[in-house]
Amino acid sequence: MAEINNIPWKYLDDFRxxxxxxxWPTFPELLRIQAKRNGERPCFTAFDGPGDSKRTQTYNEVLANVTALADWLIENGLKKGDRVAVMGKNSPEWATAYLAALFASGIVVPVDNGLHEPEVVNIVNTAKPEFVFCDDDKAFYYKNNCPGVKIYSLNPEAGERYVYNLKAKAKPEPNEPATEYDTAAILFTSGTTGKPKGVMLSHRNLISDGFIAQRNFNHYNTDVFYALLPIHHAYTMQAAFINPLQTGASIVFGKSMAVSKLLKELKEGKITVMLGVPLLYNKLLSGIRRGIKSKGPVVAGFLAFVSWLSYMIKKVFHVNPGKQLFKTVLEQASIYTIRVAISGGGPLAASVCRQYNAMGIDFIQGYGLTETSPIIALNPVEHFKSESVGMSFAPYEEIKILNPEKVITKKGVEEVGEIAVKGPMVMQGYYNMPEETKAMFTEDGFLKTGDLGSIDSEGFIKLCGRAKNLIVTSGGKNVYPEEIEDAFQLYDGIQQITVRGYYADDEKTSEEIEALIYPSDDLYKSLGFERNNEFVQDEVLEAVQKIVAKVNKNFQAYSQISKVTLLKEPLEMTTSQKVKRNFVPKTY
Structure with a gap:
């Protein structure tokens, strides 16, 4: 368990x-400190050179690039507090523009590269940035709709508009330095219709959260982090960008989820710390399990026993023999070098967590939201609970359960209610939205997360789901859709599932459980059917219902799925791989 005397930011005292x-230092202060500590160590790496070759920048080189761009921004009119939007695929250029805006005492606005043009325009019209740095294939969003915004490129092909070619003619007079309490970033959580919510996070919010999270997860300047998920998202930004900068570790920027590209970067990058969402880890594990199964029942049975034994040894003795026992399996999956894998963005099935730990990879879950910079809980590597999304960071934050209700679970009675948090990582508020900001806080200053869950005596949090998704049955029982959805994570026949309530009678007095399911290609292949053949959907539905029946056995009668609806196409997802629940499904 993380001890009170584990202070990962202790080295800062040498520079205070x-x-x-x-x-806490600001971003400019932090990068200068790391250049002094780890100047010649690798900082940014990308596999986007000729033939996907590797290119790496040291901490000294990153500092020089960031400082040069910050000087150019100031020379070209950026004032303290002005906004700079950054939108593009993960890259050293993206990170350089992000940091340069902060070095110039500006505010960075990371924009989701997967958004459509109207959504981007809505965010830009709200944030009103002076400068935009983006990939060239999205530049027309701004040219067509945002007169007056200065647009520059993250792509080398752009010539003089390219971020690394922007140099000040002379050293400008610097802007007044930002303090730790100044806003560093505005992260927009939505932008489709109406006024998008911009979460204002200060230097203190982001820097403190990164360091405090390290109490439950120690990492070092020898680690190599893999920034594969979109870096505009608070989770990747904190865990795979800010965190490694705090220890002098290296960051590999991944641009594509394509399997061949991913495996190449994992292997050649010698990744030691991987960040992912449940969908990514489920896919990797599914491939590993298929490979083991193909070796026959005897080998598969033996490895299942070895897996169980390895996990028990780790839990009891805190020693993990799995890395050697499963060396061949891990090498074939290109994940042998991974020391720690962290899952966030949603609860992961406990069985998945156990399997990775059994194979020798320290696999832990974290929990947070954009409004908390975002991490507010993380499972300690040496004392994890597979059913928990993480342990709180007491005494550096406070977590409590609002309006708790006693709920009977498999492990006894738990007090479930809305999770609320107070600490230095909690946002400054929503940009230009005082009423919405006020509504997020209790009278005693706790941020209301909107998540339902419980917290045990050791500070471990167990999530049930979002308060707004809660289903209340006619018998007054609470059903959490996310708990049911999580139970399907390792069934290869189901690519996507979303659970919701429906009314079983015209009087709308009895709410029951419906599952919207998009079957996988593997299921159609196993049945010998083409996906778009509407004449075989009865057979597909029958196969899906067999899976549902298996899962239903693990739940109480009131929370079992009573209606299955097949989807013609998958529901739209966010770039962090969460289903957008405000959907109109296309069904059979």
């Missing part, structure tokens, strides 16, 4: 008073 004067 000289490089920075506050409780």
């Amino acid at each position: 008073g000289s490089e920075f004067k506050g409780e």
Whole structure:
């Protein structure tokens, strides 16, 4: 368990008073400190050179590039507090533009590269950035709709507009330095219709959260982080970008989820810390399990026993023999070098967590939201609970359950209610939305997360689901859709499932459980059918219902799925692989 004397930011004391004067350094102060500590160590790496070759920048080189771009921004009119939007695929250029905006005392606005043009325009019209750095294939969004915004490129082909070619003619007079309490970033959580919510996070919010999270997960300047998920998202930004900058570790920027590209970067990048969402880890594990199954029942049975034994040894003795026992399997999956894998963005099935730990990879879950920078809980590597999304960071934050209700679970009675948090990582508020900001906080200053869950005596949090998704049956029982959805994570026949309530009678007095299911290609293949053949959907539905029946056995009668609806096409997802629940499904 993380001890009170585990202070990952202790080294900052050597620079306090000289490089920075506050409780926490700002981003410019942090990068300068790391250049002094780890100047010649690798900082940014990307596999986007000729023939997907590797290119790497040291901490000294990153600092020089960031400083040069910050000077150019100031020379070209950026004032303290002005906004700079950054939108593009993960890359060293993206990270350089992000940091340069902060070095110039500006505010960075990371924009989701997967958004459609109207959504981007809505965000830009709200944030009103002076500059935009983006990939060239999205530049027309701004040219067509945002007069006055200065648009520059993250792509080398752009010539003089390319981020690394922007140089000040002379050293400008610097802007007043930002303090730790100044806003560093505005992260927009939506932008489709109406006024999008921009979460304002200060230097203190983001820097403190990164360091405090390290109490439950120690990492080092020898680690190599894999920034594969979109880096505009608070989870990847904190865990795979800000965190490694705090220890002098290296960051490999992944641009594509294509399996061949992913495996190449994992292997050649010698990744030691991987960040992912449940969907990604489920896919990797599914491939590993298929490979084991193909070796025959005897080998598969033996490995299942070895897996169980390895997991028990780790839980009891805190020693993990799995890395050697499963060496061949891990090498074939290109994940042998991974020391720690972290899952976020939603609860992961406990069985998946156990399997990775059994194979020798320290696999832990975290929990948070954009409004908390985002991490507010993380399972300690040496004392994890597979059914928990993480342990709180007491005494550096406070977590409590609002309006708790006693709920009977397999492990006894739990007090479930809305999770609320207070600490230095909690946002400053929503950009230009004082009423919405006020509504997010309790009278005693706790941020209401909107998530339902419980917290045990050791500070471990167990999530049930979002409060707004809660289903209440006619018998007054609470059903959490996410818990049911999680139970399907390792069934290869189902690519996507979303659970919701429906009314079984015209009087709308009895709400029951419906599952919207998009079957996988594997299921159609196993049945010998083409996906778009409407004449075989009865057979497909029957196969899906068999899977549902298996899962139903694990739930109480009131929370069992009573209606299955097949989807013609998958529901739209966010770039962090969450289903957008405000959908109109196309069904059979």
